[in-house]
Every structure is written in C-alpha cells, then in structure tokens.
Amino acid sequence: MYDGLKCHELDKNHKFWTGILPDELHLNQAELNNLWDIHPCDAHEIKMYGRFVKAPRWQQVYGVDYHYTGRVNKALPIPLLLEPLGQWSKEKINNHLNGMVVNWYDGKLGHYMGKHRDSTTNMLSGAPIVVISFGEERIFRLRPWKGEGYKDFVTKHGCVFVIPYETNQAWTHEIPFSKKYQGQRISLTLRAFDVM
Incomplete structure (x- = not known):
C-alpha cells in the first residue's frame, strides 16, 4: 500500500507500517539544532481525568489547529525546514495530510508520551497518521485498546511510521x-484534517 514501507500485522484486522526517509530528507546536526531551538518554553496543557496537567514534553502544532483532550492547540505556520517532510508525506503516503504536531523530548528531563489514541475530531475519515522521528531512538509501543499485550517498535533517526485510521481507533x-x-528526540506527527 505504501511504497518502500514494511507492513506489520498487529492483529487480523489492523496493520502498522514502518520505513525510513530518503537520504536527502534526513536532517543534519545543524538542522536538528535549529529545530530543537524552536521548542516552546512551556509545556502544553492537556486534560486528563477531568483536570489540566502539563504534558511531559514540549509540543507545537503547525498548519492546522488540533482539537484534543478538551483543548484547541492553535497552529503556527509550518517552518520552512519542515515543509519538505510534509510534501514528501503528501506525495508518498496521503495527499490530504495538512496538519503537523512536533514533539520535543529531552531524556534528561524524563520526557515521554502516555498511551492514547489520537483524537479524530475534524480528522478526515480513513486518513492515516504519519510519525517521523529524529534524534535519539526511543520505544514506540502499541497496545490493543482495552486489550492485553503490546508490540514495540524502535524510533530510529529518520524513521517513518504510518498508523492507518482504523488502527488508531483499535490500538x-x-x-x-x-x-x-x-538524549534528545524530535517527532513530527502528520494528520489530515477537514478545514472547511
């Protein structure tokens, strides 16, 4: 389905895709440093169990506002440095991808992301979620929603993960x-939103 990406069967109905960016799209150390330097000063607030808490990482939305956990994360214009990654994702994976969330993880500060399913508010039905990782490797863990067990994948520098719409609902x-x-890790998550 996605040229150059490997398909993993999570269960009989749900798939997960992994791959690597083309060499020309890998960010070099100077570009990574520039991207790291634009992380917000404060952590974004998210709603958990009825109260607002600081996310255990830095986050910024680009391109299209993102509605989740009872909040609206207001978008900024996509940085020039990230535009080629967005364009490649549109050409190779889904041409409706128009929103980007960047997460900055500092291992020394204990940054992480808890288990969740991405909000589908305003998301185009059927559109996949694309995750691109740079910097230190980390574990990307998938769990069946309300099920047992898990499957781990390693987020290496320049790796690409594709979570189909149906997989996001079930895992x-x-x-x-x-x-x-x-160390430091930066991830880009691209989604397709209805902006009408």
Missing part, C-alpha cells in the same frame, strides 16, 4: 518513560 500508542534514554 493505542505511546513513548514510554525510561531512564535509559537521556
């Missing part, structure tokens, strides 16, 4: 906390 994903990881 959670997370970046677990681990003292093993002390």
Whole structure:
C-alpha cells in the first residue's frame, strides 16, 4: 500500500507500517539544532481525568489547529525546514495530510508520551497518521485498546511510521518513560484534517 514501507500485522484486522526517509530528507546536526531551538518554553496543557496537567514534553502544532483532550492547540505556520517532510508525506503516503504536531523530548528531563489514541475530531475519515522521528531512538509501543499485550517498535533517526485510521481507533500508542534514554528526540506527527 505504501511504497518502500514494511507492513506489520498487529492483529487480523489492523496493520502498522514502518520505513525510513530518503537520504536527502534526513536532517543534519545543524538542522536538528535549529529545530530543537524552536521548542516552546512551556509545556502544553492537556486534560486528563477531568483536570489540566502539563504534558511531559514540549509540543507545537503547525498548519492546522488540533482539537484534543478538551483543548484547541492553535497552529503556527509550518517552518520552512519542515515543509519538505510534509510534501514528501503528501506525495508518498496521503495527499490530504495538512496538519503537523512536533514533539520535543529531552531524556534528561524524563520526557515521554502516555498511551492514547489520537483524537479524530475534524480528522478526515480513513486518513492515516504519519510519525517521523529524529534524534535519539526511543520505544514506540502499541497496545490493543482495552486489550492485553503490546508490540514495540524502535524510533530510529529518520524513521517513518504510518498508523492507518482504523488502527488508531483499535490500538493505542505511546513513548514510554525510561531512564535509559537521556538524549534528545524530535517527532513530527502528520494528520489530515477537514478545514472547511
């Protein structure tokens, strides 16, 4: 389905795709440093169990506002540095991808992402979610929603993951906390939203 990406069967009905960016789209150290330097000063607030808490990482939305956990994360224009990644994702994976969330993880600060399913508010039905990772490797864990067990994948520098729409509804994903990881990781998550 996605040229150059490997399909993994999570269960009899749900798939997950992995691959690597073309060499020309990998960010070099100077570009990574520039991208790291634009992370917000404060953590974004998310709603959990009826109260607002600081997310355990930095986050910024680009391109299209993102509605989730009872909040609206207001979008900024997509940085020039990230535009080629968005264009490649549209050409190779889904031409409706128009919103981008960037997450910055500092291992020394214990940053992580808890298990969740991405909000589908305003998301185009059937459109996949694309995750692109740079920097330190981390574990990307998938769990069946209200089920048992999990499947782990490693987020290597320049890797690409594709979560089909149906898989996002049936499986959670997370970046677990681990003292093993002390470096910096940046992830881009691209989604397709109805902006009408």
